[in-house]
Amino acid sequence: xxxxxxxxxxxxxxxxxxxxxxxxxxxxxxxxxxxxxxxxxxxxxxxxxxxxxxxxxxxxxxxxxxxxxxxxxxxxxxxxxxxxxxxxxxxxxxxxxxxxxxxxxxxxxxxxxxxxxxxxxxxxxxxxxxxxxxxxxxxxxxxxxxxxxxxxxxxxxxxxxxxxxxxxxxxxxxxxxxxxxxxxxxxxxxxxxxxxxxxxxxxxxxxxxxxxxxx
Ligand code: SF4
Numbered sequence: 715x716x717x718x719x720x721x722x723x724x725x726x727x728x729x730x731x732x733x734x735x736x737x738x739x740x741x742x743x744x745x746x747x748x749x750x751x752x753x754x755x756x757x758x759x760x761x762x763x764x765x766x767x768x769x770x771x772x773x774x775x776x777x778x779x780x781x782x783x784x785x786x787x788x789x790x791x792x793x794x795x796x797x798x799x800x801x802x803x804x805x806x807x808x809x810x811x812x813x814x815x816x817x818x819x820x821x822x823x824x825x826x827x828x829x830x831x832x833x834x835x836x837x838x839x840x841x842x843x844x845x846x847x848x849x850x851x852x853x854x855x856x857x858x859x860x861x862x863x864x865x866x867x868x869x870x871x872x873x874x875x876x877x878x879x880x881x882x883x884x885x886x887x888x889x890x891x892x893x894x895x896x897x898x899x900x901x902x903x904x905x906x907x908x909x910x911x912x913x914x915x916x917x918x919x920x921x922x923x924x925x926x927x928x929x
Contacts, residue, residue: 717889717901718856719815719840720874721770724761725900728786731778733819737848739903739927743777754785758792765796766806774838775817783830790814790837813839813874815856819846822863839871840864851905853882858902897922 715725727740729749742748761772772793779786793814800807816838818825825831825843835841844862852860855878864879866872888901888911899911912922 715773715889715900717887718773718775718817719771719813720878722768723771723773723815724764724769726757726760726772726774726789728774728777728779728782730781731776731819732781733778733845735819735846735848737927738846739899739908740777741929742926746781749777754788754792757789758796761793762796762800765800765812768807769812770810771813771815773815773817776819778819779816780818780820780825780828780831780834783828783834787830787834787837790816790834794837811870811874813870815840815842817842819844821845822865835867839868840866840875853884853904855881855883856902896924 715723718725727743729743730746731738731740731744732746734744738744761769764772774786774790797807797812797814799805801810801812802808814837816835818835818841820831820843822841822843825835825841842857842862842864844859847859847861850860852858852862854860854864857864864875866875866879883904886904886907888899888903888907890911891898891900899908908925908927912925915922
């Protein structure tokens with residue numbers, strides 16, 4: 715995945731979100747009983763494989779990752795340890811710069827007011843916070859609406875994301891990947907991008923059914 719953070723990244727999407735932002739493109743992630751169960755150790759196995767294959771980072775999004783704060787803390791703490799092993803001399807990613815980016819729909823104050831949530835986010839290099847507000851479009855890279863905040867939390871995060879904090883994008887922001895009987899979209903669309911994509915597909919004779927951004 716190449717559209718949520720710098721470089722080529724492993725993406726992990728958590729299932730379940732009760733924030734119900736109007737205009738959310740990922741309504742399929744709202745139901746906490748949906749998705750597929752994965753253990754933290756199996757996800758860390760994917761992360762180690764991604765590091766060995768050259769991943770530049772890990773992005774965790776949702777759904778709402780902080781609705782599973784204990785599991786998220788275990789995942790991110792393990793991801794930090796796996797990264798340290800991989801970038802050490804002789805490791806599969808020796809000397810490379812690799813970051814961990816976490817998205818949440820909670821505001822910073824809501825994260826800090828909750829002990830379990832704040833414990834989980836301390837392992838992330840960069841945190842994007844805030845509900846998606848459909849009435850506040852933005853061209854800022856990797857943010858869906860202008861109210862959302864991107865905050866580096868570590869020296870690595872500051873070094874890697876400083877140039878992106880105020881960077882804007884004018885072109886398409888979605889990566890489309892054909893799945894097993896479906897099409898997956900990765901990234902944060904700019905305003906109108908989903909509708910334009912549907913129009914293009916229709917012209918090519920493809921009608922989307924079950925789009926995740928429709929009720
Ligand atoms: S935009 Fe994010 S926080 Fe808002 S409802 Fe969708 S998944 Fe939840």
